[in-house]
Amino acid sequence: MSKALSLLAFETLHNKLFQESTSVTLAKFNDLTESSALDYPENAPLFITWNKSGQLRGCIGTFQSLRIENGVKRFALTSALDDPRFPPITKKELPLLSVSVTLLDNFTPISLPLDWQIGLHGLKLQFEKNDEYYSGTFLPSVAEEQEWDHKTTLYYLLKKAGYDFAVKSKVIEFYEDGLQEGWIQLERYDGLKNHLVYDEFIKIRDKA
Numbered sequence: 001m002s003k004a005l006s007l008l009a010f011e012t013l014h015n016k017l018f019q020e021s022t023s024v025t026l027a028k029f030n031d032l033t034e035s036s037a038l039d040y041p042e043n044a045p046l047f048i049t050w051n052k053s054g055q056l057r058g059c060i061g062t063f064q065s066l067r068i069e070n071g072v073k074r075f076a077l078t079s080a081l082d083d084p085r086f087p088p089i090t091k092k093e094l095p096l097l098s099v100s101v102t103l104l105d106n107f108t109p110i111s112l113p114l115d116w117q118i119g120l121h122g123l124k125l126q127f128e129k130n131d132e133y134y135s136g137t138f139l140p141s142v143a144e145e146q147e148w149d150h151k152t153t154l155y156y157l158l159k160k161a162g163y164d165f166a167v168k169s170k171v172i173e174f175y176e177d178g179l180q181e182g183w184i185q186l187e188r189y190d191g192l193k194n195h196l197v198y199d200e201f202i203k204i205r206d207k208a
Helices: 004-017 026-032 068-081 091-096 140-146 150-160 168-181 198-205
Strands: 043-052 055-067 097-109 121-129 132-138 184-197
Touching: 004 026, 004 068, 004 091, 004 097, 004 184, 004 198, 043 068, 055 068, 055 097, 068 097, 091 097, 091 198, 097 140, 121 140, 121 150, 132 140, 132 150, 140 150, 140 184, 150 168, 168 184, 184 198
Parallel strands: none
Antiparallel strands: 043 055, 043 097, 097 184, 121 132, 121 184
């Protein structure tokens, strides 16, 4: 996927924190990376992930299909400044950051809890139990980066969805029952990802 989208995410946050800065456009980043708008879809669901020194610093996105440029700009800021798990990213943190832009595609409902591949598929979970609604997702890279197997991934997906009553040893049976009875909706999806560190962003931006 085009590096220009990750450059745009960094540029959007940089300009928010340094409002006197001159803005570099997506078109210019395409030129600087010898890419074009043909290298990514016009519209897609997407997530923006910020990491600081290798640790998660913010991740927010949408399953709604948005125009790519608008979506990257919007969620670059939302994930950096409004993720409720973290305080807003500050100027002094920028040199320690990396960003990942992940575009989502090929959403496929699955009826078996193990019908997905680690490192290839993301997971989207929704269910209602005891009059409470739960939902959560893991991007395709999460299980691989955390070195989780299928059972561990599915267990932590329940935790991320806010469901704290699952027993890890019985998590596969929990999903099997919910999928068979129809009260769990589980989808796998593909992700097209680009990752960029701050130093590379500055190196390319300085050529603009």
